[in-house]
Amino acid sequence: MSGSKLNGNFDLIPSCQVGRKIMEQRNLTLLMDLYELTMANGFFKEEPSKIGYFDLYFRKVPDKGGLVIYAGLAQVIKYLKELKFTDSDIEYLQTLGIFAPEFLEYLRTFEFECDVWSVKEGTPVFPNEPLIIVRGPLIQTQLLETMLLNIINHESLIATKARRICMVAKGRPVMEFGSRRAQGADAATFGARAAVIGGCIGTANVLSAKLFGLTPLGTMAHSWIQSFKSEQAAFEAWYRIYPNNCLLLVDTYDVLNSGVPHAIEIFNKLKARGVTEHIGIRIDSGDITFLTKAARKMLDEAGFENATITVSNALDEDVIQNVLEEGAAIDSFGVGEKLITASSDPVLSGVYKLVATQVDGKITPKIKLSNTIEKTTIPGFKRLYRLYNNNGKAVGDLLGLFDEIRLNEGSVYNSDPNKTQQKRKINNFRLDPLMTQIFDKGKLVYREPTTNEVKDFSKAMTESLPEACLRLKNPDLYNVFWTKALKIMRTDMIEKYSEMNS
Numbered sequence: 001m002s003g004s005k006l007n008g009n010f011d012l013i014p015s016c017q018v019g020r021k022i023m024e025q026r027n028l029t030l031l032m033d034l035y036e037l038t039m040a041n042g043f044f045k046e047e048p049s050k051i052g053y054f055d056l057y058f059r060k061v062p063d064k065g066g067l068v069i070y071a072g073l074a075q076v077i078k079y080l081k082e083l084k085f086t087d088s089d090i091e092y093l094q095t096l097g098i099f100a101p102e103f104l105e106y107l108r109t110f111e112f113e114c115d116v117w118s119v120k121e122g123t124p125v126f127p128n129e130p131l132i133i134v135r136g137p138l139i140q141t142q143l144l145e146t147m148l149l150n151i152i153n154h155e156s157l158i159a160t161k162a163r164r165i166c167m168v169a170k171g172r173p174v175m176e177f178g179s180r181r182a183q184g185a186d187a188a189t190f191g192a193r194a195a196v197i198g199g200c201i202g203t204a205n206v207l208s209a210k211l212f213g214l215t216p217l218g219t220m221a222h223s224w225i226q227s228f229k230s231e232q233a234a235f236e237a238w239y240r241i242y243p244n245n246c247l248l249l250v251d252t253y254d255v256l257n258s259g260v261p262h263a264i265e266i267f268n269k270l271k272a273r274g275v276t277e278h279i280g281i282r283i284d285s286g287d288i289t290f291l292t293k294a295a296r297k298m299l300d301e302a303g304f305e306n307a308t309i310t311v312s313n314a315l316d317e318d319v320i321q322n323v324l325e326e327g328a329a330i331d332s333f334g335v336g337e338k339l340i341t342a343s344s345d346p347v348l349s350g351v352y353k354l355v356a357t358q359v360d361g362k363i364t365p366k367i368k369l370s371n372t373i374e375k376t377t378i379p380g381f382k383r384l385y386r387l388y389n390n391n392g393k394a395v396g397d398l399l400g401l402f403d404e405i406r407l408n409e410g411s412v413y414n415s416d417p418n419k420t421q422q423k424r425k426i427n428n429f430r431l432d433p434l435m436t437q438i439f440d441k442g443k444l445v446y447r448e449p450t451t452n453e454v455k456d457f458s459k460a461m462t463e464s465l466p467e468a469c470l471r472l473k474n475p476d477l478y479n480v481f482w483t484k485a486l487k488i489m490r491t492d493m494i495e496k497y498s499e500m501n502s
């Protein structure tokens with residue numbers, strides 16, 4: 001393998017290390033749609049000094065939910081810090097024969113120069129709110145579209161799904177178990193991180209735990225039990241090796257007639273040695289309500305009230321809600337495929353749109369019209385705020401133009417396209433900016449929180465929202481208001497461009 005030229009970064013990496021190196025230092029710079037490069041080549045020729053402003057936002061909450069948990073900012077920062085066209089990237093682009101030599105030379109010495117603002121990771125966010133704003137040379141801002149969307153769409157989707165699942169678990173721990181069914185290594189690793197941001201207590205994915213400081217968690221697989229001559233022998237061996245963490249999988253043969261009685265035998269042995277903590281069973285098939293109720297009774301009658309019951313097997317928020325409503329006796333959940341793939345609604349359709357350009361210091365708002373008002377963009381360089389009442393509860397968000405004087409009270413307009421005329425007077429509120437500067441002319445100026453800090457922040461921010469917005473089914477629409485100046489600007493632009501083109 002030594003000396004093989006997979007990519008500029010992989011030269012001289014022994015094959016045993018390639019997997020690790022790929023995770024740690026692969027170069028994603030070319031991971032972009034071709035048109036980003038063809039447009040950038042054009043901007044380089046036509047508009048080399050023009051500044052672009054882009055907003056990244058989504059239009060619809062998955063699963064008809066009330067909110068999205070914004071996740072992926074840490075990976076966006078890493079991506080932007082590491083942007084670099086290697087010599088082999090430039091050589092490859094040259095072979096396509098469509099780029100000007102001067103443009104390729106610009107890419108070879110590319111230095112990231114943009115300003116980036118973002119909502120803090122973990123924040124619950126709502127349709128049409130800018131989550132990331134990028135300002136910089138059009139050539140550069142354009143190139144970021146694919147990866148920024150790839151990262152934010154994926155991680156926010158999984159964090160949102162995790163929040164739904166953890167919410168119905170009502171405080172019972174949820175472990176992320178999905179790596180084996182995730183769509184590839186990144187989906188497993190970054191998905192596990194996003195699941196923790198959305199509320200999971202930890203993950204079975206050891207790489208994700210290592211990279212992001214998450215709690216690695218796990219029990220045992222059926223293969224452990226199967227590999228011994230009997231279930232008893234398998235449990236015995238486990239308890240000898242792990243007496244301080246004995247969570248036994250009881251459904252290999254027969255949960256109530258074999259698994260639970262054998263687990264109780266082991267717990268009795270542990271009790272005789274003075275160990276009564278961290279014992280429990282996992283059930284991975286069958287009727288969860290029936291089996292957990294019966295198992296709970298057996299464990300309690302044997303004196304093991306503190307033995308926990310974990311369940312797994314294609315769980316999602318609906319199954320969890322259902323079994324808890326039926327009175328299932330569950331202490332914790334292991335959730336895999338339906339969480340890591342967000343299988344009930346597996347796309348967050350975030351978009352990255354040009355909202356303004358700037359030449360010689362003069363900002364010109366830009367709009368894209370559409371037959372549907374939802375798809376018509378919101379022009380201008382903007383800022384996003386959250387409004388809180390005196391009790392610290394969020395009452396809505398406010399989107400305004402960047403240079404508007406901070407509002408203390410006044411009229412704002414409902415952004416719901418079906419209610420664009422609705423005006424509301426607001427007063428007695430606190431206005432908190434939701435966006436923070438991340439890069440200043442290409443330099444990172446943000447202290448990055450740990451993933452666990454993001455998780456705690458996300459929980460607190462979600463709890464400050466009105467309860468009716470948190471409902472999984474038919475949530476109340478959270479108010480996203482616009483300032484008068486923004487509303488007038490957009491209405492005028494829609495009129496102007498519609499007339500120009502009619």
Ligand SMILES: Nc1ncnc2c1ncn2[C@@H]1O[C@H](COP(=O)(O)OP(=O)(O)OP(=O)(O)O)[C@@H](O)[C@H]1O
Pocket residue numbers: 284285286287288289290312313314315319322323326
């Ligand atoms: N009481 C319940 N109410 C609603 N859904 C349940 C209940 N008990 C189990 N489920 C869910 O029903 C589905 C049953 O799936 P499936 O038929 O594949 O499992 P199984 O036959 O019990 O086990 P396996 O095929 O893994 O051996 C799972 O998603 C499980 O979580």
Ligand SMILES: O=P(O)(O)OC[C@H]1O[C@H](OP(=O)(O)OP(=O)(O)O)[C@H](O)[C@@H]1O
Pocket residue numbers: 177178180181221222284312313314315334335336337338
């Ligand atoms: O069902 P999930 O939510 O994805 O949870 C993870 C699943 O992964 C394991 O199953 P395994 O790969 O052994 O296959 P199984 O479906 O036969 O249990 C585990 O026993 C869970 O069932």
Ligand SMILES: O=C(O)c1cccnc1
Pocket residue numbers: 177178204217218219220221312334336
């Ligand atoms: O540790 C476990 O029990 C586990 C891990 C991954 C998938 N299923 C179960």
